[in-house]
Amino acid sequence: MQELSQILLVLIALFSFYALGNSSLIGCIKIIALQGMCLGLLPLIIDRQGFGIQILLIAAGMFILKGVLIPRVLSYAIREVKIRREMEPLIGYNASLLIGVFLIGISFILASRLPLPENIRTSLLVPVSLSVLMMGMLMMIVRVKAVTQVIGYLMFENGIYLFGLAISYQAPWLIEMGVLLDVFVAVFIMGIVINHIARAFDSINTENLTNLGD
Amino acid sequence: MLITAILILLFGCLLSAFAARRPRIASGVFLTSLISGCLIGILSPFIGTRPEIVELGGGWNIPSARLILSLDGLSAFFLVATLIICLLSGIYGETYTRQSERLAQSVSIRPLFLLLTASLAVVVCAQNAVLFLFAWEAMALSSFFLVIIEDEKKENRFAGLLYFVCMHISALALFFLFSVLGKIAGTLDFGAIRAAMALGDKYPILIFSLAAIGFGLKAGTAPLHIWLQEAHPSAPSHVSAVMSGVVIKMGIYGFLRLIWILRLVPSFWAIFFIGTGLLSGIGGVLLALLQHDLKRLLAYHSVENIGIICLGMGLGCLGISRHNAALALLGFSGALFHVFNHSLFKSLLFLGSGAFYQALGTRNIEAGGGLLKKMPWTSATSLIAAAAISGMPPLNGFISEWLIYMAGLKALAMGETRLAAVSIAGLALIGGLALACFTKAYGALCLGLPRTKKAQEARDPGPGMIIPMFFLAAFCALIGLWPSSLLSFVKTAAMIVSGEPLGRANLALSGFISNAEILGLIGAAVLSLAAAFSFLRSRLISGFSQKGATWACGFTALGPRMQYTASSYVQVLMRPFSSFMGTQEYAHLPRGYWPTESSFKTNTPDPLLDGFLIPAVDAGGRSLSWIKRKRRARLQYSLFWASLFLLALLAWKL
Numbered sequence: 001m002q003e004l005s006q007i008l009l010v011l012i013a014l015f016s017f018y019a020l021g022n023s024s025l026i027g028c029i030k031i032i033a034l035q036g037m038c039l040g041l042l043p044l045i046i047d048r049q050g051f052g053i054q055i056l057l058i059a060a061g062m063f064i065l066k067g068v069l070i071p072r073v074l075s076y077a078i079r080e081v082k083i084r085r086e087m088e089p090l091i092g093y094n095a096s097l098l099i100g101v102f103l104i105g106i107s108f109i110l111a112s113r114l115p116l117p118e119n120i121r122t123s124l125l126v127p128v129s130l131s132v133l134m135m136g137m138l139m140m141i142v143r144v145k146a147v148t149q150v151i152g153y154l155m156f157e158n159g160i161y162l163f164g165l166a167i168s169y170q171a172p173w174l175i176e177m178g179v180l181l182d183v184f185v186a187v188f189i190m191g192i193v194i195n196h197i198a199r200a201f202d203s204i205n206t207e208n209l210t211n212l213g214d
Numbered sequence: 215m216l217i218t219a220i221l222i223l224l225f226g227c228l229l230s231a232f233a234a235r236r237p238r239i240a241s242g243v244f245l246t247s248l249i250s251g252c253l254i255g256i257l258s259p260f261i262g263t264r265p266e267i268v269e270l271g272g273g274w275n276i277p278s279a280r281l282i283l284s285l286d287g288l289s290a291f292f293l294v295a296t297l298i299i300c301l302l303s304g305i306y307g308e309t310y311t312r313q314s315e316r317l318a319q320s321v322s323i324r325p326l327f328l329l330l331t332a333s334l335a336v337v338v339c340a341q342n343a344v345l346f347l348f349a350w351e352a353m354a355l356s357s358f359f360l361v362i363i364e365d366e367k368k369e370n371r372f373a374g375l376l377y378f379v380c381m382h383i384s385a386l387a388l389f390f391l392f393s394v395l396g397k398i399a400g401t402l403d404f405g406a407i408r409a410a411m412a413l414g415d416k417y418p419i420l421i422f423s424l425a426a427i428g429f430g431l432k433a434g435t436a437p438l439h440i441w442l443q444e445a446h447p448s449a450p451s452h453v454s455a456v457m458s459g460v461v462i463k464m465g466i467y468g469f470l471r472l473i474w475i476l477r478l479v480p481s482f483w484a485i486f487f488i489g490t491g492l493l494s495g496i497g498g499v500l501l502a503l504l505q506h507d508l509k510r511l512l513a514y515h516s517v518e519n520i521g522i523i524c525l526g527m528g529l530g531c532l533g534i535s536r537h538n539a540a541l542a543l544l545g546f547s548g549a550l551f552h553v554f555n556h557s558l559f560k561s562l563l564f565l566g567s568g569a570f571y572q573a574l575g576t577r578n579i580e581a582g583g584g585l586l587k588k589m590p591w592t593s594a595t596s597l598i599a600a601a602a603i604s605g606m607p608p609l610n611g612f613i614s615e616w617l618i619y620m621a622g623l624k625a626l627a628m629g630e631t632r633l634a635a636v637s638i639a640g641l642a643l644i645g646g647l648a649l650a651c652f653t654k655a656y657g658a659l660c661l662g663l664p665r666t667k668k669a670q671e672a673r674d675p676g677p678g679m680i681i682p683m684f685f686l687a688a689f690c691a692l693i694g695l696w697p698s699s700l701l702s703f704v705k706t707a708a709m710i711v712s713g714e715p716l717g718r719a720n721l722a723l724s725g726f727i728s729n730a731e732i733l734g735l736i737g738a739a740v741l742s743l744a745a746a747f748s749f750l751r752s753r754l755i756s757g758f759s760q761k762g763a764t765w766a767c768g769f770t771a772l773g774p775r776m777q778y779t780a781s782s783y784v785q786v787l788m789r790p791f792s793s794f795m796g797t798q799e800y801a802h803l804p805r806g807y808w809p810t811e812s813s814f815k816t817n818t819p820d821p822l823l824d825g826f827l828i829p830a831v832d833a834g835g836r837s838l839s840w841i842k843r844k845r846r847a848r849l850q851y852s853l854f855w856a857s858l859f860l861l862a863l864l865a866w867k868l
Contacts, residue, residue, distance in 0.1 A: 090850060106861075110864065110865075110868065113868045114868065134857075137853070137857045140850070140853050141850050141853050141854045141857065142850070144850070
């Protein structure tokens with residue numbers, strides 16, 4: 001089980017990496033769906049004591065919400081606005097991949113120095129969670145399309161979820177529910193906002209919002 | 215029992231939210247769950263085996279959070295006060311909502327009211343800091359949404375925003391407060407913190423200042439009252455009744471619970487409470503005197519009454535810090551008694567103001583006049599409330615103020631001359647000014663001749679609104695005439711706050727309880743004598759008497775414009791205070807021998823909020839405008855700087 005969870009974690013980190021270097025919006029959404037599915041499976045195989053009904057429920061909820069429902073909403077949103085590619089990122093794809101490598105390095109250093117409880121379940125969990133978190137943040141910073149912002153935000157949330165998994169033993173109900181609700185509402189709202197931005201400006205560049213000012 | 219009540223309320227909240235589009239079902243669900251939930255909750259301290267502490271099974275997966283509710287004397291006291299007010303205001307509110315065109319369209323008012331009631335019940339019973347804060351936030355948010363329910367008006371949105379900001383500062387202070395307490399005690403259960411507190415008194419100033427901000431903002435003690443006069447007028451009347459009657463009392467409950475937890479408070483608590491009590495009391499009543507908006511006036515009276523309660527608490531704290539059990543018990547009893555009384559008569563006044571508002575279409579008291587004849591029930595119940603809040607003898611307000619006077623005299627006898635003297639003198643001044651203020655408001659609204667067309671056509675509202683007001687007025691009179699009914703309940707609560715055993719409490723308070731009984735009896739005797747005389751008079755003069763216009767004194771061509779207005783009534787009284795009240799006058803005086811048009815208007819802004827805070831915030835915003843100009847209003851840059859800052863913080867701490 002240990003190895004399997006390590007492999008899943010590496011996959012999760014690689015998915016983030018892939019999304020960072022991909023210009024196709026559909027591709028990004030598919031990647032984030034895969035990442036969400038991996039996250040949903042993770043609590044099942046990471047727990048050595050076997051799994052109770054509570055964990056099963058949470059895993060199923062995560063899987064459906066992050067792996068199926070949210071990507072559906074997103075792909076619906078971009079189908080409506082007919083955008084396929086992120087054309088003009090603030091930082092190019094190769095450069096952001098390089099920064100991503102750098103961030104993974106930083107997160108390994110940070111993870112080794114963070115004062116964490118002794119019995120973390122697998123050694124990769126904390127560094128991967130930090131790097132997913134940072135890459136999500138990077139994605140939000142360097143991309144200008146509203147859809148990619150949402151994807152960055154989702155990635156960021158995935159990192160938070162992983163970190164929560166690292167420090168809490170039985171997946172705590174209330175926190176999970178809070179996070180899920182938060183993400184779902186956020187994506188829902190962003191889906192609507194994307195549509196409205198598109199209708200108002202004929203594009204989903206958040207650049208256009210800059211002109212509104214105050 | 216208690217848990218059943220809370221669950222009924224929450225379940226009703228959900229159901230009425232689902233049924234919100236069908237007002238008839240929603241209102242049925244609302245009334246059923248409100249009445250059953252509140253009645254079960256009110257009865258829960260009295261019947262059945264009464265466990266001190268109920269712990270819910272299942273647990274809560276947040277670190278050091280436990281679902282513990284207790285029904286000790288203090289919780290039971292506040293629970294009963296809360297639920298009585300919520301029950302009666304809710305029943306009133308149902309009719310009020312249906313009659314108001316705007317509120318009838320609102321889908322959220324019923325579920326939010328039930329949520330507010332349930333969260334108030336949890337706040338007063340919670341025995342764990344996390345549960346307490348959870349309920350505290352639920353209470354703040356549900357009341358916030360109730361304040362902005364008529365959000366199309368600009369002033370309501372402003373009031374809501376102000377309330378929201380104040381409540382968040384309060385919650386933040388409380389988070390810090392409980393983390394400090396938790397750090398000292400190593401647990402977040404109130405009982406366990408109390409047990410650990412006996413070891414020693416650490417960080418007294420930190421704990422005190424956090425509590426003063428957190429609970430003081432909620433209670434509206436004087437320098438922190440800024441949200442009250444904006445939020446109360448904005449909310450629908452029955453919500454204002456709950457907010458003024460109960461929600462601000464949660465700040466008082468918090469102070470008392472904290473005193474219970476700390477067991478021993480340093481003497482500067484007493485000085486603070488007496489100081490803030492005087493400031494709130496005198497400042498509140500002076501500002502109330504200058505208001506024309508009925509609900510704004512009542513909101514300032516809430517500040518004043520919180521001041522009176524603070525005076526009682528201050529004397530109680532003085533007793534604790536000087537190890538004088540009798541003074542502690544007397545001070546806290548006075549404060550608690552006034553909490554109960556104020557929740558009764560203030561919510562009654564707000565309910566009355568709602569009826570006047572619906573009849574007149576404005577909250578300006580100058581638009582009324584002569585309503586005693588047009589709306590006899592509303593006016594009569596409001597008269598009882600106004601007399602009670604001014605501390606008139608046979609009613610309940612007198613008994614609690616009397617207890618606080620007694621506490622002051624006790625402190626005087628103990629040798630605490632300065633604190634005792636200022637609290638007695640301050641209380642007397644507050645009482646006198648409050649009486650002036652209510653004669654003004656009541657006189658302008660209910661006496662004399664109708665000033666507007668609407669006032670001439672005003673009618674009493676239906677029984678759904680009159681009956682709850684009648685019950686509240688009856689409670690006011692009952693407690694005034696038979697104070698020992700409430701006093702035993704108050705005694706238990708005061709005993710818990712001051713940490714004295716029952717025997718000593720009985721000994722210390724027995725004299726005052728029997729004196730209060732005598733006061734009630736005298737009141738009853740005076741009332742029955744007066745009733746007998748007036749009956750006799752009406753029998754004797756029947757057939758001889760003749761009725762003329764009000765205040766006509768034989769003059770026939772009397773017009774409504776010949777009456778005193780509310781502001782002219784208080785002008786003489788307010789002249790000595792005019793230099794620091796900041797009243798703005800807009801006068802267009804009549805000139806020449808044949809004056810044509812003239813007008814006179816006054817407006818008294820809140821000295822702290824409008825006089826200082828808003829200008830200061832505006833100035834701050836202007837002085838930072840160069841940053842605003844420099845900033846590229848692009849989301850990505852802000853994100854970049856935020857994440858860079860966070861990374862730097864993380865790197866610095868490691």
